[in-house]
Amino acid sequence: MTLQFEEFYAWSKRELNLQLDGYKQKQLQRRITTIMKKSGSDNLTMYARTIKQDPEVKKAFLDYITINVTEFYRNDKLFAEFEQILVNDIAPKFPSLKIWSAACSTGAEAYSVAMILKKQKLENRSTIIGTDIDQTILQKAREGIYRDGEIKNIHPTDLKQYFVEKEGQYHLTDAVKKMVTFRQHDLILDAYPKDCQVIICRNVMIYFNDEVKENIFKKVSEALVPGGIFFIGATETIYNPSQYGLRKIGSFLYEKVGIEEG
Numbered sequence: 001m002t003l004q005f006e007e008f009y010a011w012s013k014r015e016l017n018l019q020l021d022g023y024k025q026k027q028l029q030r031r032i033t034t035i036m037k038k039s040g041s042d043n044l045t046m047y048a049r050t051i052k053q054d055p056e057v058k059k060a061f062l063d064y065i066t067i068n069v070t071e072f073y074r075n076d077k078l079f080a081e082f083e084q085i086l087v088n089d090i091a092p093k094f095p096s097l098k099i100w101s102a103a104c105s106t107g108a109e110a111y112s113v114a115m116i117l118k119k120q121k122l123e124n125r126s127t128i129i130g131t132d133i134d135q136t137i138l139q140k141a142r143e144g145i146y147r148d149g150e151i152k153n154i155h156p157t158d159l160k161q162y163f164v165e166k167e168g169q170y171h172l173t174d175a176v177k178k179m180v181t182f183r184q185h186d187l188i189l190d191a192y193p194k195d196c197q198v199i200i201c202r203n204v205m206i207y208f209n210d211e212v213k214e215n216i217f218k219k220v221s222e223a224l225v226p227g228g229i230f231f232i233g234a235t236e237t238i239y240n241p242s243q244y245g246l247r248k249i250g251s252f253l254y255e256k257v258g259i260e261e262g
């Protein structure tokens with residue numbers, strides 16, 4: 001008898017610590033079937049066995065499931081709106097800034113914020129954490145080497161100042177790299193950081209089912225200080241944000257309510 005998807009998910013939770021039942025099912029099952037066939041496996045039992053035995057197959061599976069597409073200043077107009085609120089509203093309001101880029105992929109988003117803070121001379125009172133479920137992609141983030149497509153929204157002056165071009169690739173300078181600390185974090189399973197002024201979590205919620213999304217909104221809100229902000233992706237929305245203690249303040253920006261004015 002071959003494994004059904006539910007059993008494959010239970011196996012993947014046990015063996016890989018990957019909680020797949022929180023993802024949207026049709027899309028996920030289509031992706032698993034595609035990558036399974038590419039590995040030469042005909043069914044989930046055989047695929048689970050191959051994943052366990054062959055580190056290359058395991059890596060290909062994890063890479064494919066986690067979809068790592070990203071770029072600097074993704075959706076540049078929205079990023080400009082975020083920058084404006086970060087610099088003009090958030091930075092003056094708090095003595096220090098803890099910024100969390102969740103599901104950060106290759107770190108382009110976290111480093112975009114690092115460059116903004118550097119230009120505004122806010123780096124000395126800022127901490128940036130970049131997290132992702134995928135260890136391989138976090139290693140890339142730490143290396144900070146990017147291709148044309150990923151850097152297209154970076155202003156030429158910044159590109160010149162913060163990157164070194166080598167053989168068609170763009171190497172981020174240490175001065176920016178050292179501003180971000182990367183670590184592994186699963187948005188479904190792991191505890192969230194505390195006392196953040198800014199949380200950016202974009203283009204990952206689209207893969208999760210409603211129950212998981214609601215839980216993430218709740219935990220994000222708890223992770224923010226009152227007056228802190230939450231920046232989401234251009235295809236995402238939070239219905240009835242007040243149920244999570246959030247208030248919409250921009251196209252894809254929410255504020256944690258409850259700051260004491262004074």
Ligand SMILES: C[S@@+](CC[C@H](N)C(=O)[O-])C[C@H]1O[C@@H](n2cnc3c(N)ncnc32)[C@H](O)[C@@H]1O
Nearest residue numbers: 066067068070103105133134186187202203204
């Ligand atoms: C499409 S990328 C988004 C990158 C970036 N936030 C952006 O908007 O450009 C989605 C990222 O979510 C990560 N991811 C998928 N499931 C996750 C989970 N359960 N917890 C944390 N990260 C996850 C993937 O590894 C991938 O790097």
